[in-house]
Amino acid sequence: MAYVANPDRNFLFDVFNGVDRDRSGLINADELGMALSNGTWSPFNPETVRLMIGMFDKQNQGQVNFDDFAALWKYVTDWQNCFRSFDRDNSGNIDKNELQTALTTFGYRLSESLVETMVRKFDRQGNGTILFDDFIQCCIVLHTLTSAFRQHDADGDGVITIQYEQFLNMVMNMKL
Numbered sequence: 756m757a758y759v760a761n762p763d764r765n766f767l768f769d770v771f772n773g774v775d776r777d778r779s780g781l782i783n784a785d786e787l788g789m790a791l792s793n794g795t796w797s798p799f800n801p802e803t804v805r806l807m808i809g810m811f812d813k814q815n816q817g818q819v820n821f822d823d824f825a826a827l828w829k830y831v832t833d834w835q836n837c838f839r840s841f842d843r844d845n846s847g848n849i850d851k852n853e854l855q856t857a858l859t860t861f862g863y864r865l866s867e868s869l870v871e872t873m874v875r876k877f878d879r880q881g882n883g884t885i886l887f888d889d890f891i892q893c894c895i896v897l898h899t900l901t902s903a904f905r906q907h908d909a910d911g912d913g914v915i916t917i918q919y920e921q922f923l924n925m926v927m928n929m930k931l
């Protein structure tokens with residue numbers, strides 16, 4: 756059996772231990788939230804933290820172990836690079852034009868007015884722009900809603916017909 760050494764593992768282990776404030780060997784939402792930065796002094800969006808823990812928490816205990824954390828860390832780093840590349844004016848936030856470009860690049864075809872609605876929904880600062888943590892939340896929510904829609908859109912024409920209870924089932928089963 757080949758052992759593939761990951762040169763970043765020691766570094767990540769140090770990061771993990773720093774984030775794991777109570778030394779429980781697991782990182783909970785509070786610990787993760789304190790460790791992450793959205794580029795301002797305001798606390799990291801707790802909804803984004805909760806969504807990410809939910810995605811990487813393999814044991815379903817509301818916390819992540821070291822291996823989960825390594826995957827989560829890569830996820831956050833990838834989003835950081837993505838955020839920076841779409842923040843064209845280097846303002847540290849994403850405005851509606853930058854969001855439209857980002858979502859188009861991800862393969863979504865959304866009207867300008869819907870993108871404006873999304874900026875209003877995920878703009879926690881109330882200044883018409885989206886910070887890094889809100890950008891992740893926005894993209895996860897859009898992805899989850901789109902996947903749920905597509906499950907019903909068998910012919911892919913962008914139109915679905917669903918019954919009331921099917922709709923409720925769809926919404927209630929969403930991991931949001």
Ligand SMILES: [Ca+2]
Pocket residue numbers: 775776777778779780781782783786
């Ligand atoms: Ca802990």
Ligand SMILES: [Ca+2]
Pocket residue numbers: 841842843844845846847848849850853
């Ligand atoms: Ca910007």
